[in-house]
Amino acid sequence: MDTTKTSAPLTPEADPAEPQTPAQADRADGSTPAATKADTTKAETDVSTSDTEAPTDAAAPLTGEADDLDDLDGLDEPQERIVGGVGAAASAIVAAGLGLVALSGTWVSRVIAERQTLIGQIESVNATTTEAKIDALYGDAWHLTALVNGVVSTLALLLAVFVLARPAFGAPDRVLPVWIRSVAWAAVALGALGVLLFGSMYFDLLLPLPKAAG
Helix, strand or coil: CCCCCCCCCCCCCCCCCCCCCCHHHHHHCCCCCCCHHHHHHHHHHHHHHHHHHHHHHHHHHHHHHHHHHHHHHHHHCCCCCCCCCCCHHHHHHHHHHHHHHHCCCCCCHHHHHHHHHHHHHHHHHHHHCHHHHHHHHHHCCCCHHHHHHHHHHHHHHHHHHHHCCCHHHHHCCCCCCCHHHHHHHHHHHHHHHHHHHHHHHHHHCCCCCCCCCC
């Protein structure tokens, strides 16, 4: 009888080939898995994007500083400050009213003229000549009317000039509104016209007293 035993094979039998996944196949081949490649590509994209946006963010503060410098430059330039005071507005309106009233004749001038006419009638009784009677009855009354209206026109002119010249003695950048300056200039025109007209009447340069015949 054969007592020799057959020894078991030292090498284990190879297992049947099992299907491998693509990731295992890639690792077996020594290449990078697809997911890893995608992650690497995404990381590179993020890095490149951050590198691109960094200069833009850094430039933003510079732009803000430039705007601030422009604002400071604008503050250095003198700007006119329009100030419409209540006093200036009221003075301009009063001056224009006085100039207009003086040209049309004030109530005060009429009262003074009538009073002087009455005095002239009393004095004309003792007048020896016709010219003396005319002067007593009408001349003094006309002259007083021209004098009163001339004084009112002078007040209107001075008040309007004061309104226009007042900003020059205050802040250098102070300017009156357009409508106040327009009213003041109108008052200047009315006042100057009144002074010229009533001054000529008072000194008998305009509408002198009539002369008696013979």
